Amino acid sequence: MAKVKTHFVCQNCGYNSPRYLGRCPNCGEWNTLVEEQEVSLKSTTSKSLRRVGSNNSKPQLIGEINFESETRYKTELNELNRVLGGGVVPGSLVLIGGDPGIGKSTLLLQVSGQLSKKGKILYVSGEESASQIKMRAARLNVDGENLYIYPETNMDIIKNAINDIKPDAMIIDSVQTMQEPDIQSATGSVTQIREVTSDLMNIAKGQGITVFVVGHVTKGGAIAGPKVLEHMVDTVLYFEGDLHHSYRILRTVKNRFGSTNELGIFEMREDGLREVTNPSEIFLEERLKDATGSAIVVSMEGTRPILVEIQALITASVFGNAQRTATGLDRNRVSLIMAVLEKRAGLLLQNQDAYLKAAGGVKLNEPAIDLALAISIASSYKNIGTDPTECYIGELGLTGEVRRVTQIEQRVAEAQKLGFKRILVPANNLQGWTPPKGISIVGVSTLSQALKLALHY
Incomplete structure (x- = not known):
């Protein structure tokens, strides 16, 4: 039986080392290297050869590309529309990070209920059961006819559900709980997060499905996982605020479809988040x-x-x-x-x-x-x-x-x-x-x- 080869991967920046190191030489963080099993080249060939776009895409001259004006669909939260650059862009991949309990899942469940009035929405949760999500939806008065709840973490099963439902938008809560069964590493590791995000990007660009992804943050406030995670997505939003105060700030850090450093102000109430139209006051x-x-x-x-x-x-x-x-x-x-x-x-x-x-x-x-x-x-x-x-x-x-x-x-x-x-x-x-x-x-x-x-x- 062949010996299983392992290497050590920094969970902060993705640096690979053949042996354990107390401090990552790339990012300087301590105790972030975790032992992972090396994946053979044959098993990753099909994963690495993903296409971004339609399956029949081919090189085109830029003058021959048919361009139509960018269509966006708006939510009922104007503050969120502002932060996204004017509304939700179909086929975009949006990453939302924030501290635990700040209101990321609440915001996305409210948005799911609003968008379900215009199309099918698939809410995939790896952290809550269907009954827990239903309980929170009842508190927030969310009852969309086309809102599908799916507690699952296996990406292969999730992709089958996407092919069956054919949603217009989907929510992944959270990316650190999703797992690629072909990758032999722990859930939430750098390799898993990178492969899951690559899969979600292929779904968004290839099928035109808008994907909202929740990302956990580290103690320093940055989104957990390799920095390549933020480079792969179209928009990065940070949900900030003090747990002891009711106001929340949604800030744009990266946006391919609008201005960066946009700011949206929300107030957390018992029945969910409410937008603040005049934050200066x-x-x-x-x-x-x-x-x-x-x-x-x-x-x-x-x-x-x-x-x-x-x-x-x-x-x-x-x-x-x-x-x-x-x-x-x-x-x-x-x-x-x-x-x-x-x-x-x-x-x-x-x-x-x-x-x-x-x-x-x-x-x-x-x-x-x-x-x-x-x-x-x-x-x-x-x-x-x-x-x-x-x-x-x-x-x-x-x-x-x-x-x-x-x-x-x-x-x-x-x-x-x-x-x-x-x-x-x-x-x-x-x-x-x-x-x-x-x-x-x-x-x-x-x-x-x-x-x-x-x-x-």
Whole structure:
């Protein structure tokens, strides 16, 4: 009897090693190498020769390809339609990741019920029984006539069910529980996840079935499995939020059919997820009027402008090295802005501890938040409050200049809609467009000028 050959595969990045290593030399993670049985080339030949597209596909000149305008079908959740780039694209493969209990299965069961009004939907679950899914569907008031529930993990049996039902869309919950019987490795391993995803991609592209896939996440928040998993799919969505709060954020990380970094806000209720049509009001509703260290910024999340409060607390340090703590903001950006404030605005911050956060649990990572970040820090340091009807937009350079930002018209319109009276913008952004009436738009060119206007000192 031939000896079974094994190798060790990193469950984080897919690196192969002939012997066990405590730390993966490719990604640097510890204790992620797992022993798996090597699969012979003959057994994987049929698996590796998959086609993406129809079975009769052949090379074509690009000018001879018939192209029809992209058709999408919309769900009843406009926030989800926005995140997907305008609706669900037939034949697309969508990956949704998030922490346990955040609401991924709830969201997809609601979407399944809505899409079942337009076609057949197959909900495949490897984590729940049919009665458990039915119990959750009753709580969510989901009762689709064309919604099929199928608790199964064997991909060969699932493909037979797809051929029998011929669904228009299907949900896989989750990809880590699915198994290719021809692959001799544990369920949830890198090899299994890669082969299952490849099978699902072939189903989506070859048969035109939209496939939603739930993916587990690691302790670091990334989707578990090899990085190739995110490269294979068309769209990657992250479902974020705090289990102790009711609001959830659906964020686009990758989208072949729309804009990335789009944001959808939902509220978790007893009867399921409900969309939040105006998230800016939520992020600002608990703001104190006379508080110091507070500044409002109009940030762009994909194509959507959102008003967010940036809060700063500056206190004298009792240790040798001052602390820099940031929640929802890039810590390196905070350090950079504080260095510019000290050098260009004369604020002595080197012996001050700084604690900053973006209120509401949202994460901000665009250059246009620099000015509001600097004003919130200066406000807390000087103990001078900002005007509650004023907001700030602008990128800061290392020489103290306020630089131009993109999509200024949409930002100003959103601020005006929420009742703000004055907005500070880069002076160069005032060219080439007509500011709307009802809001005072002030152009600033330097950080010192902006601080004098905002804090009146």
